[in-house]
Amino acid sequence: MLVYLALGLSLLALGVAGYLATYILRQDPGDEKMVSISNAIKEGAMAYLNRQYRTISIFAVVLAVILAVALKHPEYPRYGLYIAFGFIVGSTFSALAGYVGMNITVRANTRTANAAKKGLNDALKIAFKGGAVTGLTVVGLGLLGVSVFYILFKDPMLIVGFAFGACLISLFARIGGGIYTKAADVGADLVGKVEAGIPEDDPRNPAVIADNVGDNVGDCAGMGADLFETYAVTAIGAMLLGSFYGKDLVLYPLAIGAVGILATLVGIPFVKAKGKRIMAALYQGLLVAGLVSAILLYLVTKEMGLGMELYLCALIGLLITVALFAITEYYTSKSYRPVKTIAQASQTGAGTNLIAGIAVGLESTALPAIVICAGILLSYQLAQLYGIAIAVMAMLSLTGMIVTLDSYGPITDNAGGIAEMAGLPEEVREITDSLDAVGNTTKAVTKGFAIGSAALAALTFFAAYVQELLRVGGVNTIEFDIGNPYVLIGLFIGGVIPFLFSSLAIRAVGKAAFEVVNEVRRQFREIKGIMEGTAKPEYGRCVDIVTKAALREMAFPGLLAVISPVVVGLLLGPLALGGLLVGSIVTGFLLALQMANGGAAWDNAKKFIEEGKFGGKGSDAHKAAVVGDTVGDPLKDTAGPAINPLIKVMNTLALIFAALIVTLHPL
Numbered sequence: 001m002l003v004y005l006a007l008g009l010s011l012l013a014l015g016v017a018g019y020l021a022t023y024i025l026r027q028d029p030g031d032e033k034m035v036s037i038s039n040a041i042k043e044g045a046m047a048y049l050n051r052q053y054r055t056i057s058i059f060a061v062v063l064a065v066i067l068a069v070a071l072k073h074p075e076y077p078r079y080g081l082y083i084a085f086g087f088i089v090g091s092t093f094s095a096l097a098g099y100v101g102m103n104i105t106v107r108a109n110t111r112t113a114n115a116a117k118k119g120l121n122d123a124l125k126i127a128f129k130g131g132a133v134t135g136l137t138v139v140g141l142g143l144l145g146v147s148v149f150y151i152l153f154k155d156p157m158l159i160v161g162f163a164f165g166a167c168l169i170s171l172f173a174r175i176g177g178g179i180y181t182k183a184a185d186v187g188a189d190l191v192g193k194v195e196a197g198i199p200e201d202d203p204r205n206p207a208v209i210a211d212n213v214g215d216n217v218g219d220c221a222g223m224g225a226d227l228f229e230t231y232a233v234t235a236i237g238a239m240l241l242g243s244f245y246g247k248d249l250v251l252y253p254l255a256i257g258a259v260g261i262l263a264t265l266v267g268i269p270f271v272k273a274k275g276k277r278i279m280a281a282l283y284q285g286l287l288v289a290g291l292v293s294a295i296l297l298y299l300v301t302k303e304m305g306l307g308m309e310l311y312l313c314a315l316i317g318l319l320i321t322v323a324l325f326a327i328t329e330y331y332t333s334k335s336y337r338p339v340k341t342i343a344q345a346s347q348t349g350a351g352t353n354l355i356a357g358i359a360v361g362l363e364s365t366a367l368p369a370i371v372i373c374a375g376i377l378l379s380y381q382l383a384q385l386y387g388i389a390i391a392v393m394a395m396l397s398l399t400g401m402i403v404t405l406d407s408y409g410p411i412t413d414n415a416g417g418i419a420e421m422a423g424l425p426e427e428v429r430e431i432t433d434s435l436d437a438v439g440n441t442t443k444a445v446t447k448g449f450a451i452g453s454a455a456l457a458a459l460t461f462f463a464a465y466v467q468e469l470l471r472v473g474g475v476n477t478i479e480f481d482i483g484n485p486y487v488l489i490g491l492f493i494g495g496v497i498p499f500l501f502s503s504l505a506i507r508a509v510g511k512a513a514f515e516v517v518n519e520v521r522r523q524f525r526e527i528k529g530i531m532e533g534t535a536k537p538e539y540g541r542c543v544d545i546v547t548k549a550a551l552r553e554m555a556f557p558g559l560l561a562v563i564s565p566v567v568v569g570l571l572l573g574p575l576a577l578g579g580l581l582v583g584s585i586v587t588g589f590l591l592a593l594q595m596a597n598g599g600a601a602w603d604n605a606k607k608f609i610e611e612g613k614f615g616g617k618g619s620d621a622h623k624a625a626v627v628g629d630t631v632g633d634p635l636k637d638t639a640g641p642a643i644n645p646l647i648k649v650m651n652t653l654a655l656i657f658a659a660l661i662v663t664l665h666p667l
Helices: 002-026 032-070 079-115 120-153 156-196 208-242 247-270 278-303 308-332 337-348 350-363 366-396 399-421 426-473 485-526 539-553 555-572 574-610 620-664
Strands: none
Touching: 002 079, 002 120, 002 247, 032 079, 032 156, 032 208, 032 399, 032 539, 079 120, 079 156, 079 208, 079 399, 079 426, 120 156, 120 208, 120 247, 120 278, 120 399, 120 426, 156 208, 156 485, 156 539, 156 555, 156 620, 208 247, 208 366, 208 399, 208 426, 208 539, 208 620, 247 278, 247 366, 247 399, 278 308, 278 399, 278 426, 308 337, 308 366, 308 426, 308 574, 337 350, 337 574, 337 620, 350 574, 350 620, 366 426, 366 574, 399 426, 426 574, 426 620, 485 539, 485 555, 485 574, 485 620, 539 555, 555 574, 555 620, 574 620
16 A cells, blocks of 8 residues: 555645646746747757757667666566666656756746746745746656556566666766756856956846756756656665565655655745745745654654664654755855855955865865764664665655755746846846845755765665675675775776766866857957847857757766776676775765865855955956856866766666676676
């Protein structure tokens, strides 16, 4: 019955998402000029996403055929077919989660801007409910897929293909969307703000539409796919570990997912701003969802007859979420020391700004690492490896609310851009700016959550990989001893992969931004009347540049993630592959944190100065801060977030190929 309850609640989440979508579409989109700007953003975003999915689908079909033919397992005669089928469905669901969410996001932007004419609360309501469409779609499809596959196969090992499909789409969505959004953003800022001295979202900037499109394909579709696959990977990994101990433990992760949906639905109505305290309003909804989740988890655990040690593991997961949110906000918010030190350093130029930002990013890795270590230790002592998996699943029970907070960001960012380009009154722009300022913080803290949960989810799958080796290898123990050269080689290869992967992603942004900068300069130079506002820029040229660059450059990093674990496993064996997984998790987690937090701190240091501090807009400190923000952009929105699916793709593939690898390299 429990699995059918999870299935029903997943459908409820999708139904509420549909209701909220119709609510958004019923709102007034504003005047003709606002609608035309919004349509340009919508057309650019949907055109890119369609092209991205068409490109990925070719690769996915080829990979599905390879999986169906190549995979063998001693216990499952049709193992390859099961995995390939799950892979296709997981890919489709992941793509659908991003597609549905972004469809509403690009329509909620102009409605949020128009609602700002009535006041802050009206605009906040539309922006938040627009984000909730993505959040509920992600958890609804995630729990639906896992539940249906478990009903069909009754064995979590046969559901792993679903997790791999979700991971692969997320990987390409993060890389491609990240390249798109940051190439456009960097190009727009370097020429618009620094050289031409015009404001952000100024309609005279030829890259402004591409920049606004990028906010959606990067932060909405990208984060949606990212947390969708983290949700699926965590649930399946926990079910796999539970399968070694008993049926109730297999179903417990599904119960946690169901509880999370109910908690999210209760928390959404509590988001109401009191005065101008927007962040407090958003956190209020998250806090209510967390408290409801904690209460319901206690009741469910007791009803299932499970030990309270598992409930304590779930509470640890919820506390890890709170801690990661608090730490990330401290390092990325304008209200605290780290961001202020970067802003202060900007007074003496770009060099000192960069030094301060790098220092903040590096420092920001310490506390999250300690929190994760404490969570692992406590959960393991309570319920061993399964306890760690339950802690992560409890973290992910809040995915619906987390994705909602993240998707709120691009909606308010676009709303501010539309208000600027449509020439709305100053008081309207003040409201959209205040909403956008909070959106920058929510995007930062949700990235911190995504990185932490990704690392723990990968550890869950690594534990499942070890259990699978023991099962198919016919041994009682397996040791990953660093004195073994194969393990050591694997550690070094795995440790370097996130660095190489990040280099490829950052370089791709730089190459595309170079083209955008030259195009914007050309238009300023050749199209007379742009600066006077009498001539219209050729927005489509910049959109075309970043679209082609993103689709072209996402292939190699994606192939690196897919090929490296398979090659290492087949050539060097299961011990080397285990070392690779551990090395990639450790360096990937820390590198992703350093880049995401450092980049967000650079961004908010720039915004801190734009509020009038240290000379304000147009000052030398502001120009230095723009350079720092430009450096941080590909770190926080391209390479950093893309490491999440990178490490999970490798761990998922290791589990899928474990039986074949042990056949070639017996333990």
